[in-house]
Amino acid sequence: MTKRFGAKVVLDAVDLTVPVGESLVVLGKSGVGKSVLVKHLIGLLEPDAGSVRVLGDDLWAVPSRRRDELRRRFGMSFQEGALFDSLSVGENIAFPLKRHTKMTKGEVRDRVAECLEAVRLPGMEAKRTSELSGGMRRRVGFARAIALKPEILLFDEPTTGLDPINTDVLVRVITELNHRMNPTMVTITHDLSVAFAVAERVALLDEGRIRADLPPREFETSPDPRVRAFVLGDSSLEDARTAPEEVSP
Amino acid sequence: MKWPVRVLELVGGAVTGVLEALGRFVVLLARTLRGLVRPPFDLRALVSQVVRVGVDSVPVVLVTAGFTGGVLALQTFNGFARFHAEGFVGSVVALSMLRELGPVLTGLMVTGRAGSAMAAELGTMRVTEQIDALVALATDPVKYLFVPRVLAGILVLPMLVVLSNGVGIVGGYLVAVRLLGANPVVYVDNTFQYLGMEDLWSGLIKAAVFGGLLTFIGCQRGFDTTGGAEGVGRATTAAVVSGSLAILVADFFLTKVLF
Numbered sequence: 001m002t003k004r005f006g007a008k009v010v011l012d013a014v015d016l017t018v019p020v021g022e023s024l025v026v027l028g029k030s031g032v033g034k035s036v037l038v039k040h041l042i043g044l045l046e047p048d049a050g051s052v053r054v055l056g057d058d059l060w061a062v063p064s065r066r067r068d069e070l071r072r073r074f075g076m077s078f079q080e081g082a083l084f085d086s087l088s089v090g091e092n093i094a095f096p097l098k099r100h101t102k103m104t105k106g107e108v109r110d111r112v113a114e115c116l117e118a119v120r121l122p123g124m125e126a127k128r129t130s131e132l133s134g135g136m137r138r139r140v141g142f143a144r145a146i147a148l149k150p151e152i153l154l155f156d157e158p159t160t161g162l163d164p165i166n167t168d169v170l171v172r173v174i175t176e177l178n179h180r181m182n183p184t185m186v187t188i189t190h191d192l193s194v195a196f197a198v199a200e201r202v203a204l205l206d207e208g209r210i211r212a213d214l215p216p217r218e219f220e221t222s223p224d225p226r227v228r229a230f231v232l233g234d235s236s237l238e239d240a241r242t243a244p245e246e247v248s249p
Numbered sequence: 250m251k252w253p254v255r256v257l258e259l260v261g262g263a264v265t266g267v268l269e270a271l272g273r274f275v276v277l278l279a280r281t282l283r284g285l286v287r288p289p290f291d292l293r294a295l296v297s298q299v300v301r302v303g304v305d306s307v308p309v310v311l312v313t314a315g316f317t318g319g320v321l322a323l324q325t326f327n328g329f330a331r332f333h334a335e336g337f338v339g340s341v342v343a344l345s346m347l348r349e350l351g352p353v354l355t356g357l358m359v360t361g362r363a364g365s366a367m368a369a370e371l372g373t374m375r376v377t378e379q380i381d382a383l384v385a386l387a388t389d390p391v392k393y394l395f396v397p398r399v400l401a402g403i404l405v406l407p408m409l410v411v412l413s414n415g416v417g418i419v420g421g422y423l424v425a426v427r428l429l430g431a432n433p434v435v436y437v438d439n440t441f442q443y444l445g446m447e448d449l450w451s452g453l454i455k456a457a458v459f460g461g462l463l464t465f466i467g468c469q470r471g472f473d474t475t476g477g478a479e480g481v482g483r484a485t486t487a488a489v490v491s492g493s494l495a496i497l498v499a500d501f502f503l504t505k506v507l508f
């Protein structure tokens with residue numbers, strides 16, 4: 001699929017498939033279009049060309065009712081949390097439960113508490129979202145995304161800006177979710193340790209295209225200079241034409 | 250490139266832009282209207298909007314109506330005194346308030362208060378991705394955000410207008426009787442003598458239409474916000490300007506139809 005904003009081509013005929021049950025991590029420089037990519041997966045943005053297929057359905061060829069049915073099977077956490085600031089923390093997490101399930105009040109309360117527990121924010125139900133720090137918002141957004149126990153999870157930089165302890169907490173939650181329910185997951189991150197901890201496949205988005213799409217081991221050792229530059233965090237490697245073995249130290 | 254081509258391109262671009270915006274506007278309007286007639290309705294959200302649009306606007310509407318009624322009495326008294334028709338001041342105040350000034354001024358004041366607040370709220374939700382989050386949670390933002398607000402506007406404006414009519418008439422009475430020394434009995438008689446139910450109704454119908462218009466425009470401006478905090482500021486201003494203009498234009502046509 002292709003996406004432009006004005007004259008700027010952000011996604012240039014990107015072709016990406018995530019098999020059911022797989023955990024894919026998308027890496028890429030800031031501003032390269034990772035958020036734009038995940039927003040296409042859940043139908044927040046419509047591609048200018050090409051299509052997005054979810055569980056066999058073309059998102060933009062089906063009626064909007066069907067699109068909403070599909071969206072109910074997703075959980076997405078946004079880069080900045082995107083919490084509803086008219087609602088409290090607890091109400092934010094309860095939002096999908098109240099709208100899309102027939103759970104009783106007690107069941108909703110229990111599930112909300114469970115989700116907050118998972119992101120290590122127990123007992124925060126009554127807090128206003130404006131009282132939270134950036135990292136706390138992101139964790140509440142994460143809790144809201146997993147509340148419905150969806151089959152497909154999209155995490156847009158869930159750990160960016162978190163301290164190492166809380167990063168580890170989220171990585172554990174993600175790995176545990178993966179083991180227990182085996183959801184299809186797409187995680188965006190800049191943090192290579194997070195990437196390699198949760199990924200079954202790693203893709204690098206670069207200049208509007210998928211530059212590499214490999215299992216974590218092979219990604220780490222890929223000879224592609226753009227991948228090397230990313231893995232080693234060395235911008236001087238980016239434009240190297242030669243394979244990294246030949247670059248003098 | 251030759252300049253005629255550039256000019257054509259610029260004009261073409263502008264026209265496409267306007268048509269696109271118009272198209273989006275119409276689509277949003279259609280989705281809102283559909284949401285207004287199709288269940289389920291969120292009663293809690295409606296009540297909270299009624300409180301925010303209605304109750305919170307009461308003070309400003311009272312002050313506006315009171316002083317408008319007063320000024321109306323003052324002006325007409327001066328004018329009518331020139332041909333010894335002071336007795337009709339009451340009728341003029343009552344008729345102008347009910348048919349015209351009550352609905353229009355209330356509409357304009359509520360646009361400034363509630364329409365702008367809605368644009369700011371939805372605009373902030375847009376730029377902080379809360380609207381995206383709603384969509385991602387399989388919730389129609391038009392149904393969830395627009396419908397309770399627009400419905401609240403349609404229901405509340407007529408109530409505010411009734412209030413505004415009453416206070417305007419009282420304001421006129423106070424000025425005419427207390428300040429200008431008109432005969433209270435004659436004044437009150439005159440106030441109601443030429444009033445018909447249709448005067449009240451026409452004002453209330455106008456009010457309902459204005460209420461729907463100003464809330465919808467407030468929501469739409471906020472919903473279509475782009476460009477961060479600055480964009481929210483622009484959306485808020487635009488909601489007040491286009492909301493007010495829409496009320497004045499609609500008022501003309503409604504007056505023509507309802508007379």
Ligand SMILES: Nc1ncnc2c1ncn2[C@@H]1O[C@H](COP(=O)(O)OP(=O)(O)OP(=O)(O)O)[C@@H](O)[C@H]1O
Pocket residue numbers: 005010028029030031032033034035036037079
């Ligand atoms: N709604 C939009 N309108 C115009 N341009 C946009 C829009 N959304 C994104 N872009 C542009 O698309 C490009 C990619 O943005 P995106 O947010 O996907 O980056 P990202 O890879 O997620 O970066 P980061 O790691 O910093 O979050 C940016 O250049 C941005 O300016």
Ligand SMILES: [Mg+2]
Pocket residue numbers: 034035036079156
């Ligand atoms: Mg991003």
